[in-house]
Amino acid sequence: MRSIATVLLASATSALAQDFSHDGNYGAPYPDTVYPGFESSNPVVIAGSKSFQTSPPKYPSPWGSGSGDWAAAYQQARAFVSQLTLEEKVNLTTGTGWELDRCVGQTGSIPRLAFEALCLQDSPVGVRDTDFNSVFPAGVNVAATWDRGLAYARGQAMGEEHHGKGVDVQLGPVAGPLGRTPEGGRNWEGFSPDPILTGVMFAESIKGIQLGGGVMASAKHYIGYEQEHFRQNAEAELYGFNVTEPVVSNMDDETMHELYLWPFADGVRAGAASVMCSYNQINGSNACQNSYTLNYLLKGELGFQGDSATYDSGDSFFGANLTVAVLNGTVPAWRLDDMAIRIMAGFYLVERNTTRNPINFSSWTLDTYGYEHYYSGTGWTQINEHVDVRADHGSLIRSIGARSTVLLKNVNNALPLTGKEKLTAVFGNDAGPNIDGPNGCSDRGCDNGTLGMAWGSGSANFPYLVTPDTAIQNTVLAAGGAYESNLDNGALTTMGALARRANVSIVFANADSGETYIEVGGNLGDRNNLTFWQGAEAAIDIVAGNCTNTVLVVHSTGPVLLEKYANHANITAILWAGIPGQESGNSIADVLYGRVNPGAKLPFTIGRNRTDYGTDILYTPNGLVPQVNFQEGVFIDYRAFDRHNETPTYEFGFGLSYSSFSYSNLRVTKMNVSDYAPFTGHSSAAPTYGNFSMSPAAHTFPANFTRVPLYQYPWLNSTNLTKASSDPHYALPGFIPAGSQNGSAQPIPKAGGAPGGNPMLYDVLYRVQATVTNTGSVVGEEVSQLYVSRGGPYDPVKELRGFERLSIQPNGTATFTVDITRRDLSSWSTVEQDWFVRNSTKTVFVGSSSRSLPLQAVLV
Numbered sequence: 061m062r063s064i065a066t067v068l069l070a071s072a073t074s075a076l077a078q079d080f081s082h083d084g085n086y087g088a089p090y091p092d093t094v095y096p097g098f099e100s101s102n103p104v105v106i107a108g109s110k111s112f113q114t115s116p117p118k119y120p121s122p123w124g125s126g127s128g129d130w131a132a133a134y135q136q137a138r139a140f141v142s143q144l145t146l147e148e149k150v151n152l153t154t155g156t157g158w159e160l161d162r163c164v165g166q167t168g169s170i171p172r173l174a175f176e177a178l179c180l181q182d183s184p185v186g187v188r189d190t191d192f193n194s195v196f197p198a199g200v201n202v203a204a205t206w207d208r209g210l211a212y213a214r215g216q217a218m219g220e221e222h223h224g225k226g227v228d229v230q231l232g233p234v235a236g237p238l239g240r241t242p243e244g245g246r247n248w249e250g251f252s253p254d255p256i257l258t259g260v261m262f263a264e265s266i267k268g269i270q271l272g273g274g275v276m277a278s279a280k281h282y283i284g285y286e287q288e289h290f291r292q293n294a295e296a297e298l299y300g301f302n303v304t305e306p307v308v309s310n311m312d313d314e315t316m317h318e319l320y321l322w323p324f325a326d327g328v329r330a331g332a333a334s335v336m337c338s339y340n341q342i343n344g345s346n347a348c349q350n351s352y353t354l355n356y357l358l359k360g361e362l363g364f365q366g367d368s369a370t371y372d373s374g375d376s377f378f379g380a381n382l383t384v385a386v387l388n389g390t391v392p393a394w395r396l397d398d399m400a401i402r403i404m405a406g407f408y409l410v411e412r413n414t415t416r417n418p419i420n421f422s423s424w425t426l427d428t429y430g431y432e433h434y435y436s437g438t439g440w441t442q443i444n445e446h447v448d449v450r451a452d453h454g455s456l457i458r459s460i461g462a463r464s465t466v467l468l469k470n471v472n473n474a475l476p477l478t479g480k481e482k483l484t485a486v487f488g489n490d491a492g493p494n495i496d497g498p499n500g501c502s503d504r505g506c507d508n509g510t511l512g513m514a515w516g517s518g519s520a521n522f523p524y525l526v527t528p529d530t531a532i533q534n535t536v537l538a539a540g541g542a543y544e545s546n547l548d549n550g551a552l553t554t555m556g557a558l559a560r561r562a563n564v565s566i567v568f569a570n571a572d573s574g575e576t577y578i579e580v581g582g583n584l585g586d587r588n589n590l591t592f593w594q595g596a597e598a599a600i601d602i603v604a605g606n607c608t609n610t611v612l613v614v615h616s617t618g619p620v621l622l623e624k625y626a627n628h629a630n631i632t633a634i635l636w637a638g639i640p641g642q643e644s645g646n647s648i649a650d651v652l653y654g655r656v657n658p659g660a661k662l663p664f665t666i667g668r669n670r671t672d673y674g675t676d677i678l679y680t681p682n683g684l685v686p687q688v689n690f691q692e693g694v695f696i697d698y699r700a701f702d703r704h705n706e707t708p709t710y711e712f713g714f715g716l717s718y719s720s721f722s723y724s725n726l727r728v729t730k731m732n733v734s735d736y737a738p739f740t741g742h743s744s745a746a747p748t749y750g751n752f753s754m755s756p757a758a759h760t761f762p763a764n765f766t767r768v769p770l771y772q773y774p775w776l777n778s779t780n781l782t783k784a785s786s787d788p789h790y791a792l793p794g795f796i797p798a799g800s801q802n803g804s805a806q807p808i809p810k811a812g813g814a815p816g817g818n819p820m821l822y823d824v825l826y827r828v829q830a831t832v833t834n835t836g837s838v839v840g841e842e843v844s845q846l847y848v849s850r851g852g853p854y855d856p857v858k859e860l861r862g863f864e865r866l867s868i869q870p871n872g873t874a875t876f877t878v879d880i881t882r883r884d885l886s887s888w889s890t891v892e893q894d895w896f897v898r899n900s901t902k903t904v905f906v907g908s909s910s911r912s913l914p915l916q917a918v919l920v
């Protein structure tokens with residue numbers, strides 16, 4: 061059970077934290093699971109293979125200092141918070157309650173200062189639960205572009221749309237799940253199982269949302285949230301599982317630092333105003349009360365200056381309980397002040413103070429009139445103004461869709477097509493519409509028609525969805541060809557007959573996944589398999605069996621096994637198009653007909669076999685408290701394939717172009733930087749802002765105050781604190797974690813000292829350059845990649861450390877440049893609790909994919 065003190069003292073908008081039954085429980089011992097290929101390994105020395113991991117208590121919760129780019133925002137936040145009463149501070153930290161206001165999360169307001177409530181709204185692909193918004197390509201598509209500029213532009217456009225709807229905090233982007241298992245239901249919301257690619261895209265998205273779009277980003281979900289099954293025990297019970305607590309992700313300290321925490325460091329360094337905790341437990345302690353991950357790692361080591369929000373705090377640990385906890389001495393005044401300051405600092409950081417719009421939509425209905433306080437059925441008024449916030453984002457969405465489409469196979473230049481093929485035939489449910497409309501299933505919770513977006517709270521309502529059938533037909537008719545389509549995977553005989561007549565057959569197939577509150581076809585969020593949905597396999601077989609020029613287009617949330625199709629003589633081309641958003645059909649047509657030359661690369665490995673990944677979802681509980689052991693450590697995706705010497709169908713980083721590229725002239729320049737120095741400073745003592753009466757009588761509801769039914773208010777309904785709290789465990793002894801109330805100056809971790817960690821980690825140690833030549837006949841874009849071998853006995857064979865998407869004219873060249881930082885070459889020392897550069901031979905590799913690396917050099 062989460063307790064009030066634990067939650068409040070560990071998280072940031074929350075106050076003090078502890079629960080001796082969990083946080084501070086040194087991790088439930090779990091049995092060693094040995095994955096294929098690890099049998100002979102010494103489990104003690106391989107990162108991630110260690111058992112008996114712990115989540116030790118870490119208090120006090122660090123108070124924000126305004127370091128890095130946060131100085132001005134902190135100054136303003138301190139000035140603002142200094143004027144606030146106790147209740148006003150509590151209001152800032154507290155959600156009014158589920159469905160009680162228009163946004164999916166909405167805080168209290170401060171009427172005395174005309175400060176409107178903060179509006180927190182899903183999702184990472186657009187404004188959720190409204191209309192006249194755009195649906196952007198999913199995170200996994202952004203990763204497939206490997207294009208920083210597109211990630212920023214998408215972030216900015218999404219931020220602008222949230223801003224236009226009156227949203228203060230966009231609940232995204234996502235770096236957790238990272239993608240430990242390819243079946244993971246929400247992997248597509250994030251970017252890639254590679255922490256570097258994810259870290260870059262996460263940071264660019266945050267900068268786009270905040271600096272470009274002018275709203276706060278909520279970097280989520282922190283941390284270890286790698287499967288949907290059993291993420292919440294109550295939800296698991298509804299599906300008939302006997303589970304009493306959320307699933308536990310057990311991972312060791314090296315795996316935490318070198319894999320899962322890495323992109324969050326980039327997100328914090330990019331200025332993320334807010335971080336959202338996750339549903340799961342980490343090493344035996346809930347993510348939203350875990351003092352180790354929140355206090356020590358996030359606010360200590362990563363120097364996070366913003367707030368960590370649980371967007372629906374309807375569990376009422378806040379509100380009056382927080383006021384009581386301050387008055388009874390459980391939560392120090394400085395802790396509450398820190399919460400309020402962190403929230404307001406994020407607000408000023410993105411300059412919400414200059415440009416706020418009123419909230420002009422309701423998450424709970426698209427009707428124009430309805431209840432302002434939906435769940436309590438009060439406040440009938442106009443709640444939707446139907447503001448069109450899309451601007452010209454459709455063209456950006458189309459461009460990202462095309463530029464995230466990976467060309468995996470192209471025999472004898474089967475692509476691009478011209479449109480003048482005499483008969484073009486398109487096949488598959490995935491090429492057509494959902495006959496119930498693009499939003500026919502709530503939160504996209506079905507797989508009908510083409511897969512433009514996956515399901516769950518990470519989706520948004522389509523303003524329209526251009527199907528492949530429509531867009532391809534438009535192109536073919538304009539070019540003078542004939543066109544027929546068969547969008548029914550059940551009609552195999554007629555499909556075969558059409559394919560026999562066609563000059564080119566384009567068959568669409570998909571695989572969906574999502575968030576586990578919705579079940580689709582027996583998939584509880586996580587996919588049950590890595591094969592196609594909608595009966596597409598039979599359709600592909602029939603079409604390819606009857607047409608020697610068959611093109612396969614895949615819409616999927618992650619890897620789908622393609623070995624059979626890669627080797628099929630009649631399948632002349634394969635494209636992976638991900639989940640591209642509202643312009644889906646136009647994006648794929650742009651690539652098929654060469655209006656866009658594909659340059660995307662796979663952001664994950666497509667293995668030959670599911671078992672080759674070495675990781676899987678825990679589908680059946682292994683106890684009342686399900687335990688998932690991250691026994692593979694950092695060896696996920698290509699790191700696992702390399703380690704076990706598995707040949708994938710298509711490797712991480714792979715993707716073809718209508719042109720071709722060569723690599724030459726590798727140059728390494730050693731930079732002159734000083735040696736690493738562990739951070740040594742201390743914080744100041746915890747500051748407090750403003751005074752208030754400690755008398756309960758000063759904090760009861762104002763006379764004649766009209767309450768919204770069910771609202772969480774900051775005021776007490778009794779001068780008796782026990783009554784006002786109504787906490788059945790009120791004043792239970794031994795409730796306050798040791799050190800949690802200590803507001804004296806605290807040491808800052810060696811690896812800390814600034815947002816993102818010790819600034820010296822980002823010193824550039826080497827600059828690596830190579831020449832990339834376009835050896836083909838058309839202008840093209842090439843994602844050049846740099847990998848590093850850190851050279852330790854248990855390090856991955858190689859790890860991505862740099863990339864750049866270069867546009868190059870035919871016969872032209874471009875220079876690929878990567879600055880290799882100290883962090884890029886470092887390993888995590890669990891003993892020193894700091895990064896160090898191992899005394900080992902470091903090698904850099906440069907090329908076009910993780911398995912095509914023609915250039916290499918040893919770093920000296």
Ligand SMILES: *[C@@H]1O[C@H](CO)[C@@H](O)[C@H](O)[C@H]1NC(C)=O
Pocket residue numbers: 132133136408409411413414
């Ligand atoms: C808003 O905050 C920014 C950043 O801290 C500051 O530069 C600006 O002056 C503020 N504007 C107003 C109107 O308060």
Ligand SMILES: *[C@@H]1O[C@H](CO)[C@@H](O)[C@H](O)[C@H]1NC(C)=O
Pocket residue numbers: 147148151156167168169170171172177773774
């Ligand atoms: C707290 O927020 C609620 C809801 O917006 C508002 O009605 C109330 O007046 C606020 N309380 C204070 C002390 O500002």
Ligand SMILES: *[C@@H]1O[C@H](CO)[C@@H](O)[C@H](O)[C@H]1NC(C)=O
Pocket residue numbers: 302684
């Ligand atoms: C759940 O498992 C526990 C322990 O094995 C058992 O005592 C209990 O009866 C089970 N509950 C249900 C509903 O199956």
Ligand SMILES: *[C@@H]1O[C@H](CO)[C@@H](O)[C@H](O)[C@H]1NC(C)=O
Pocket residue numbers: 495496505506507508509580581
């Ligand atoms: C839509 O999908 C659901 C399952 O996801 C399925 O039961 C239903 O038959 C589909 N409807 C149509 C019209 O294809």
Ligand SMILES: *[C@@H]1O[C@H](CO)[C@@H](O)[C@H](O)[C@H]1NC(C)=O
Pocket residue numbers: 552553554555556557601602604605606
């Ligand atoms: C071609 O299509 C027909 C149905 O029209 C089907 O019976 C046959 O098996 C297909 N051929 C191959 C080689 O798959």
Ligand SMILES: *[C@@H]1O[C@H](CO)[C@@H](O)[C@H](O)[C@H]1NC(C)=O
Pocket residue numbers: 580581582583588589590591592593594595
């Ligand atoms: C894989 O899962 C999908 C979706 O539930 C299902 O349609 C398909 O039949 C499954 N494939 C296999 C081979 O079981």
Ligand SMILES: *[C@@H]1O[C@H](CO)[C@@H](O)[C@H](O)[C@H]1NC(C)=O
Pocket residue numbers: 604605606607608628629630
């Ligand atoms: C390829 O298509 C032709 C029909 O055009 C068919 O005869 C042949 O069997 C197909 N090959 C495969 C491997 O299905």
Ligand SMILES: *[C@@H]1O[C@H](CO)[C@@H](O)[C@H](O)[C@H]1NC(C)=O
Pocket residue numbers: 623668669
């Ligand atoms: C996949 O694994 C199964 C079982 O281990 C094996 O029989 C099969 O040959 C493998 N397929 C490929 C394409 O490697």
Ligand SMILES: *[C@@H]1O[C@H](CO)[C@@H](O)[C@H](O)[C@H]1NC(C)=O
Pocket residue numbers: 763764
């Ligand atoms: C509360 O309302 C009553 C009746 O409207 C009024 O007489 C009284 O003065 C009000 N009290 C306060 C403190 O505003």
Ligand SMILES: *[C@@H]1O[C@H](CO)[C@@H](O)[C@H](O)[C@H]1NC(C)=O
Pocket residue numbers: 064375376377379380381784785786787788
């Ligand atoms: C305070 O928290 C306890 C424990 O969650 C809960 O039972 C109680 O209702 C809360 N009190 C208020 C006023 O929200």
Ligand SMILES: *[C@@H]1O[C@H](CO)[C@@H](O)[C@H](O)[C@H]1NC(C)=O
Pocket residue numbers: 064065381382384385386388389390785787789790791792795
């Ligand atoms: C203080 O208040 C909090 C919130 O209601 C409660 O959980 C806690 O038990 C109280 N502690 C003491 C010592 O009264």
